[in-house]
Amino acid sequence: MKKIMNDPSNVVSEMVAGLVSAYPTYLTQLPETTAVVRADRASMQGKVGLVSGGGSGHEPAHAGFVGDGMLSAAVCGQVFTSPTPDQIYEAIKASDTGAGVFLIIKNYSGDVMNFEMAKDMAELDDIKVSSIVVDDDIAVENSLYTQGKRGVAGTVLMHKILGAAADQGANLAEIEALAKEVMPHLKTLGVALSAATVPEVGKPGFELADDEIEYGVGIHSEPGYRREKLQPSKELVAEMLTKLDEALQFDATKKYAVLINGMGATPLMEQYIFSNDVFNWLKAKDITPVFSKVGNYMTSLEMAGISLTVLELADEKWLEYLNYQVDTIAW
Amino acid sequence: MKKIMNDPSNVVSEMVAGLVSAYPTYLTQLPETTAVVRADRASMQGKVGLVSGGGSGHEPAHAGFVGDGMLSAAVCGQVFTSPTPDQIYEAIKASDTGAGVFLIIKNYSGDVMNFEMAKDMAELDDIKVSSIVVDDDIAVENSLYTQGKRGVAGTVLMHKILGAAADQGANLAEIEALAKEVMPHLKTLGVALSAATVPEVGKPGFELADDEIEYGVGIHSEPGYRREKLQPSKELVAEMLTKLDEALQFDATKKYAVLINGMGATPLMEQYIFSNDVFNWLKAKDITPVFSKVGNYMTSLEMAGISLTVLELADEKWLEYLNYQVDTIAW
Amino acid sequence: MELTVETLTTWMNDFEAKIAAKKAYLSDLDTPIGDGDHGNNMARGMRAVTEALATKNPADLTTGLKLVAMSLISKVGGAAGPLYGTAFLEMAKKSNTTAELSELLEAAVLGIKQRGGAELGDKTMVDVWEVVVPEHAAGQLTSEKIAQAVEATKELVAKRGRASYLGERSVGHLDPGAVSSGYLFEALLETEGELK
């Protein structure tokens, strides 16, 4: 394990300290937690609070999306481990200005349970709380998994859309309805060239040969659906878009947003090349995405690989929300 | 070599195509070049144009910094190879709205010569052109290099400061004077954990053992000043800040900006931990940077490592320029 | 048996000792079918529980159970934290109306099942709780029965939690949460034994 760090058991607290030191105008750390809230609390006044989070190791998610027009707070758990409810609860309290708080949870059993408990705790304080469980990863649809689909990079688009709606004054019920409308149109598929190493574990989550890739890997090194020889970018794109097409039924009369997400160690050059192949593949289907973004948004430590998210913009407003002004570290 | 790409000899053209496809509202590709200019040309009207660029492989530099308030155009050469003068010349022409064009060049012999030739070509067209050669890398100060110091991540802060000044209407002479004032206060030092692989070469620029790092490596795998066993982040920071202190003579009565820059494969978690150690080290010297940024800005393909840039804010205005509004893909 | 805050403390101290002794074993069990942290998670949590009980010295059972619950919830994390935490939180709630241990444990089982959505046979801690608690209510719980319930998780296909990502490949491994739950009930048997 070759990492720039000090004590493997302190990575999260040192990371959060380094983050808030570098970005004091964006983020404030909640006392005795590894949760962060907008430094500009005034920007949240009267609006529904949005709280996200999960295990650490996915930076810039989720703290990088805290800011005016996007999240109110983010909770940073231990690496690849759900944060505890008391921390989430503090984030909820810090995000509530009376209009209630909406939780964006990725579909992992630990995350779901811990966020739900935090919700119970907050409701005892008469804070209105509702939530969405994001499960955009189509990799595991036809497998034995019964936990359901995993929540991955599409979560970032969910943050953005809900963040814009909340900033424009949508109430808690409207935010919840919006999240539920968006969810079935949001699909992601990933491919890994190498695995991440959790600092406290010290070795990679799985091993791939020098010429092997794994389709459908999760953001915590969960197994994917097929291991194969490395393909040219064009063929990776074809495989992934074909699967996404099956899930979303691409239609040239509809509008789409695309998020090309680096998993951590894959340079932007490769992501842009992949992007070129994505646009070409879609063009052959007469589709030109009306919104797109390429970069590291929901990573998996130093995993090499890319995930591709397609959101069918079933409502004109969602595009406005994606383009809505925002002031965060990482959007 | 495990990369997401198609033909190694087409990486740059495919990359630029993918970039402009994904960001059509930011960037337009200049016909028959791999140079890009602001899509919003109106934002450049009446202002000094700023052109940067160099070899590719440093993404998001330089195209990611093209946009309102920062660069006018960026030229993408072959990987780690200076672009040719005709391409730079096209970028200069596209950036001139009558107020002249300023070139930001990193100190590599190929870059300097090609940009100079482009300048000569543009001057034949009666375009006023001047330039700065950025040489912020202090790694090679005491070595045998006679090419002078290299230009590395500090270039991004130069882009930002000059971009803000240009947007606020500074004329060509003022931009040049500003660049010359900033340059001696801008210093960078890097450390690598692994090297980059140029696609057409197919193997890493150098080899480091599993527990080895190299201090002072350049952004094209140029040799550094010392190879050593991997250190805790705290000690990397101490070594690097001590060297930067020697170069800048830190002084608690002065103001500083800090850029912590990932080299490509190093995850943000490690960068934030490093950031924490940087802020702690400086705090012990009674210094709290008034501006800071952490992330991948001037990378070296999939090199793992971090560079640390410190800019002494000798003029109050520079901080305003760093904080000035900007609309680019990557700032 | 009626649970008291004193008995609770004995029980928890005993459980903590077992977990501490088996920390590495529990994490090892979590490695092939999970992420290798169950022993560390539980050890961290139970250390916090016994510390809280010792320093805060809760005056009554409800306060004591709540303290256990909150310590587990805030220190364990992952999946086991909310599950064990919920078990003790439900016991705390129930203790407002009764101190009868079998009723408290029934509330706990319901809480775990509701929190995690797992049923008998899903290869989780539920496979221990759901079998052991009725035996305890009937006064027939023995070490052997606990061991049997734990052992039975080995041949199951995981349907919940991280192990479920492995599908059929989870067969042949004990469920780590089932094993740690076994220790909880062993500790309970011992605590009750001491009282007799």
Add this chain to the structure above:
Amino acid sequence: MELTVETLTTWMNDFEAKIAAKKAYLSDLDTPIGDGDHGNNMARGMRAVTEALATKNPADLTTGLKLVAMSLISKVGGAAGPLYGTAFLEMAKKSNTTAELSELLEAAVLGIKQRGGAELGDKTMVDVWEVVVPEHAAGQLTSEKIAQAVEATKELVAKRGRASYLGERSVGHLDPGAVSSGYLFEALLETEGELK
């Protein structure tokens, strides 16, 4: 000798053939002390030069030299592109007043030195140009003298270009730009020989 556009074309075709034949060798030379691309850079550039001359059929020497210069400048890139490009651009400029080859070449040397700032002994192509051009002017240039000038770069410490990053470690390697410049002058000798 007065250079004509026809002689220039012969010279360039010959140089192109030499570069194409030695492409891999030149890149190999560039590997230990550079970035391994000199052969590829030059081959790409010279292909463009000969193609341009063949398709555009320049009417006079100045146009021909300019075409060579622009092809090199826009296709080679890196350090060698502007250096070779400048050499031919300076020759083009000079050809407005004279077609005398030695005067053109003198202008080229000055251009290279000014562009790259290298002096004799810095282990660059200058070490060939600066030695060979006066010999040519004196009518005493031979293959042996070219080879000597090229060979002499081996023992030098690089002071300019990428090789300079290696300092002392650059000793013992031929400079790739010096070797390719040697081919240029070999081609010139052959072209002149044919004319005699």
